[in-house]
Amino acid sequence: AQKVTQAQTEISVVEKEDVTLDCVYETRDTTYYLFWYKQPPSGELVFLIRRNSFDEQNEISGRYSWNFQKSTSSFNFTITASQVVDSAVYFCALVTQGGSEKLVFGKGMKLTVNP
Amino acid sequence: DAGVIQSPRHEVTEMGQEVTLRCKPISGHNSLFWYRQTMMRGLELLIYFNNNVPIDDSGMPEDRFSAKMPNASFSTLKIQPSEPRDSAVYFCASSLGRGRAADTQYFGPGTRLTVL
Numbered sequence: 194a195q196k197v198t199q200a201q202t203e204i205s206v207v208e209k210e211d212v213t214l215d216c217v218y219e220t221r222d223t224t225y226y227l228f229w230y231k232q233p234p235s236g237e238l239v240f241l242i243r244r245n246s247f248d249e250q251n252e253i254s255g256r257y258s259w260n261f262q263k264s265t266s267s268f269n270f271t272i273t274a275s276q277v278v279d280s281a282v283y284f285c286a287l288v289t290q291g292g293s294e295k296l297v298f299g300k301g302m303k304l305t306v307n308p
Numbered sequence: 309d310a311g312v313i314q315s316p317r318h319e320v321t322e323m324g325q326e327v328t329l330r331c332k333p334i335s336g337h338n339s340l341f342w343y344r345q346t347m348m349r350g351l352e353l354l355i356y357f358n359n360n361v362p363i364d365d366s367g368m369p370e371d372r373f374s375a376k377m378p379n380a381s382f383s384t385l386k387i388q389p390s391e392p393r394d395s396a397v398y399f400c401a402s403s404l405g406r407g408r409a410a411d412t413q414y415f416g417p418g419t420r421l422t423v424l
Binding site for chain 1: 356358363403411412413
């Protein structure tokens with residue numbers, strides 16, 4: 194069975210602080226894909242990144258970066274110099290090659306960035 | 309390009325009434341997904357289609373829920389009869405659905421359903 198754990202449920206930071214959102218996954222499949230989605234207060238789910246299990250290179254996109262470590266089954270997300278607009282619930286998700294297209298989501302982590 | 313379109317955005321109904329939620333996937337996408345989001349259970353997949361065919365409906369809670377996809381550009385999720393515990397946000401998502409799990413799912417804005 195597949196599982197995604199986001200141990201932190203809520204984090205509050207002050208603007209310009211760096212913040213890391215943790216994601217730990219479980220799967221027995223060797224081929225899988227990891228995702229991060231953002232859900233701002235308006236409610237929609239916004240795709241941020243997709244990573245496959247064979248690519249452990251870290252990725253940076255502006256103030257966002259992702260650290261994928263198969264050895265610890267983690268796919269952590271860091272926001273550098275956070276801004277108020279980053280306030281949202283962030284979801285980590287997993288889909289395995291053997292699980293067809295079923296995305297398994299973590300419970301989400303609410304980030305509040307205060308001015 | 310238009311994203312996934314859902315209607316209505318908000319629905320308030322009374323217990324026992326029939327509710328129909330609608331979704332138009334992104335043009336060219338072959339897979340369509342229905343999710344439900346609640347505080348207690350988080351985001352859970354209800355059903356998904358590939359090329360208009362239901363592939364996995366194991367997440368559909370009970371017989372009161374049904375979903376159809378009569379063509380590539382339209383799907384409905386129906387609840388009959390509705391109950392207060394069905395109150396949730398229902399998301400529709402679509403992906404290229406080329407038979408690869410790697411295809412990213414893009415979500416619609418959701419329908420917030422309240423059953424009184």
